[in-house]
Amino acid sequence: MENITSMEYKKIFNRLWDAYAEQNVSAKRVKELFESKGETVVNDHVAFRTYNDPRVNIEKLARIFKDAGYVEKGAYDFEAKKLKAKHYELPGVEDAPRVFISELLLEEFSPELQETVKKALDSVDQKALDDKELVFKGRPWNPVSYKTYEKLREESEYAAWVYVYGYRANHFTVSVDYLEHIGDIKAVNQLLKDNGFKLNSSGGEVKGTKEQLLKQSSIMADIIPVQFEEGEYHIPACYYEFAQRFEDENGERYSGFIAKSADKIFESTNYYKK
Numbered sequence: 001m002e003n004i005t006s007m008e009y010k011k012i013f014n015r016l017w018d019a020y021a022e023q024n025v026s027a028k029r030v031k032e033l034f035e036s037k038g039e040t041v042v043n044d045h046v047a048f049r050t051y052n053d054p055r056v057n058i059e060k061l062a063r064i065f066k067d068a069g070y071v072e073k074g075a076y077d078f079e080a081k082k083l084k085a086k087h088y089e090l091p092g093v094e095d096a097p098r099v100f101i102s103e104l105l106l107e108e109f110s111p112e113l114q115e116t117v118k119k120a121l122d123s124v125d126q127k128a129l130d131d132k133e134l135v136f137k138g139r140p141w142n143p144v145s146y147k148t149y150e151k152l153r154e155e156s157e158y159a160a161w162v163y164v165y166g167y168r169a170n171h172f173t174v175s176v177d178y179l180e181h182i183g184d185i186k187a188v189n190q191l192l193k194d195n196g197f198k199l200n201s202s203g204g205e206v207k208g209t210k211e212q213l214l215k216q217s218s219i220m221a222d223i224i225p226v227q228f229e230e231g232e233y234h235i236p237a238c239y240y241e242f243a244q245r246f247e248d249e250n251g252e253r254y255s256g257f258i259a260k261s262a263d264k265i266f267e268s269t270n271y272y273k274k
């Protein structure tokens with residue numbers, strides 16, 4: 001049944017997709033590649049990143065989705081990367097994308113990193129951060145320094161990514177289960193490689209197993225020009241992910257995330273040589 005709530009989510013994701021696809025040409029090209037094979041692309045999930053400062057934490061980013069009917073489903077810990085995450089679903093709407101939001105645990109980093117993030121957040125009008133539309137706002141603080149970006153990267157690639165890109169979809173994820181012609185995640189990966197896309201191979205090109213009920217892969221983030229105080233630099237932006245889910249012994253399709261696989265997927269925004 002299409003009710004007002006189930007329409008609202010479509011508007012949110014269309015808006016997020018437009019900004020994401022414009023900035024990250026590879027994602028758009030991959031979607032077009034799949035469509036040229038007669039596929040309709042359905043999103044398994046869309047992911048966001050943030051810091052755990054109460055002004056911008058997971059709960060803050062989740063509001064717009066909760067208001068559209070989403071409910072919290074799973075919570076995850078990433079000890080090595082010092083991150084936490086939650087995922088949300090829209091009950092009763094089978095093909096609505098899940099929402100995956102992670103946050104960096106600031107208190108586990110150096111006083112310098114904490115100070116950098118605090119300064120950025122302090123420079124923004126609190127009203128702008130309170131806006132439910134924060135997920136569309138990109139980076140609310142300006143300008144950014146390349147030197148600071150590099151400094152943050154020494155401690156956390158994630159911290160540096162959020163510092164530059166702020167609030168936007170970090171990645172969309174194609175649901176392999178809805179593909180009618182491209183059989184499985186291995187076939188997806190082969191097609192991507194044949195067309196010159198660079199896979200994230202950290203921990204293997206396919207993360208997860210049938211036994212874990214979730215297999216995932218991703219292409220490395222596009223490297224795009226970003227304007228810093230010191231001038232323009234090319235750095236990794238957003239990536240595109242692929243997910244194949246399996247049914248458990250009761251015939252129920254798994255709907256959560258696998259922390260061990262996710263840990264490697266995060267690295268899709270790391271630097272790499274072209």
Ligand code: OOG
Nearest residue numbers: 047049170257262265266
């Ligand atoms: C999230 C990485 C984890 C997944 O599907 O397991 C993830 C990120 O890169 O922000 O997306």
Ligand code: NI
Nearest residue numbers: 047173241265
């Ligand atoms: Ni993901």
